[in-house]
Amino acid sequence: MKPVIMETSGLCVNYGRVEAIHNVNIRIREGEIVTVIGPNGAGKTTLLSALMGLLPARGEVKYQGHSTLGAMSVDALVAKGLVLVPEKRELFGSMSVADNLLLGAFARHRRGDRDHAKTMDEVYAIFPRLAERHKQEAGTLSGGERQMLAMGRALMAKPTLLMLDEPSLGLAPLIVKEILRIVVQLKSMGVSILLVEQNARAALQVADYGYVLENGSVAVENEAKALLHDPRVIESYLGLGGSHSIAA
Amino acid sequence: MDAAVALLLAQDGITNGAIYALLSLALVLVFAVTRVIYIPQGEFVAYGALSMAAVNAGFLPPTMWLVVTLGIAVAIVDSVAAIREGAKARLPMVIFKNAVLPILAVIVVRQLPLKDLAYVLQVLIALAFVVPLGPQVYRLAFQPVAEASVLLLLIVAVAVHFVMVGMGLYFFGAEGARIPPFTDGGVTLGPAYVQYQTIWIVGIAALLIAGLALFFEHSIYGKALRATAINRTGARLMGISADLAGKLCFTLSALVGAFSGILIAPITTIYYDTGFLVGLKGFVGAIIGGLVSYPLAAAGAVLVGLLESYSSFYASAYKEVIVFTLIIPVLLYQSLTTKHIDDEEDH
């Protein structure tokens, strides 16, 4: 078994008095793709934000063996290679595409790794569209281009564990395929990935392990291949019918 | 008013305007990145000028023990934070940078024949014991409440202002001071006689502004500050910590403030409480720029300088009134044209 890179136990997150994440235990091993699927409002984005240290949480989160909750700030986590592509992308709208990418390498720059020009070429090779538009302001990019920029900016950080919140949101099918191909390619380069996706079938096809999140709790978890054939998952998330809850 | 007087007033206005422009840029920077309306900005002008006057007269920089004391306080606060985060490896660096370094600087400066040093060295020594107060003030007063509302941050800023004015009186005394000009004399340019110091002020202010522009456009730290101002969450996710960004812009603003003080001290007498009014005029410039636009803020500040200079000729008793009244139509215009942005929106 490969070593664990991130693990939560009894993780709970509240918005005021409402509990959005309840007692969640997940585990990501090095070099694996783990996916979290679930209906709208299940708490997927909340889970990623809490793992990144953006939200206060209770329970335990361990990243590379260190307890992070209350102990490691967001920038400390970024410095250790934990990178999030957030659902809202959070690009720097009035800055150029190239500057957005450069800032993706800020944490590396701080710890003395000045080789971002090479990484930027790699990112441009993956997303030629960004190279064409490197001078354009990020705020004027199309929806799809923004997704590429968000992903490219995260890659600039040379992540150890990359967390993606719906990377294919609003993208044309061809580009969705491309994004997932990149995810698999990253995995082959040794990057661990936590992937949140609406497109459950596509996510489970590339993932090693999957969790189904419902109402803030893990309803089902298993090897991704097994989930693809799990009748409860098929009925709720893979069939055409849509979105009944598994737990109900 | 004849042409010669008009030229003289213009020269005066532009000189002061250049200083206000520098301060307004610092104010916009601090506000954009940290949301602090930085009232104590002007105090750095007075501290810079008066420290330079002291060093120039052969005295030790009056604020040196303040820098040491605050440095030790910062070292303690940062050490506690480092221990709580389990990052004990950081301790030696934290203690050295914040506590040991200022003490070493004091030891060194006590050995120096301050009065006989070159002017430039005196300037550097004065700056060395004023500028660190910027990041120290940020660390102790603002960083603990960095996520608070704009109003609360403003209240803290007002408190820091009063404390700094009070300490200014204690350190520098109630007497004002002037320093010798960088270069004595002046030249006749066409119809106007221009003091060399005026040229120094406008020239250095222009250079500093250009330097700041280069910093923001081309260095990764400058870009990181801009990114923080544009999208705080996005910046955090890139590992740009709010603490680092805050420290950086408070350092820059302290440097700009203190240096502005040294620039104008040869042409105006500076008292321990002069800074407030000077800073306020930079603030009017910043407001003209809507607290967001750097070029507009700088242009507004020069306008303030000119307005001040001409109104001092026509109605000298009312010159401050006229300058500060300028803010009313500007605010009116801005409140009518900009849509309201909730300041609590993006944390």
Ligand SMILES: Nc1ncnc2c1ncn2[C@@H]1O[C@H](COP(=O)(O)OP(=O)(O)OP(=O)(O)O)[C@@H](O)[C@H]1O
């Ligand atoms: N800032 C907030 N304050 C209060 N409630 C919130 C906040 N953010 C999210 N919630 C609630 O928490 C729950 C989980 O939201 P979350 O965004 O994590 O869902 P999600 O699984 O990412 O959904 P989607 O698939 O639509 O992105 C939802 O009920 C949402 O309304």
Ligand SMILES: [Mg+2]
């Ligand atoms: Mg979501």
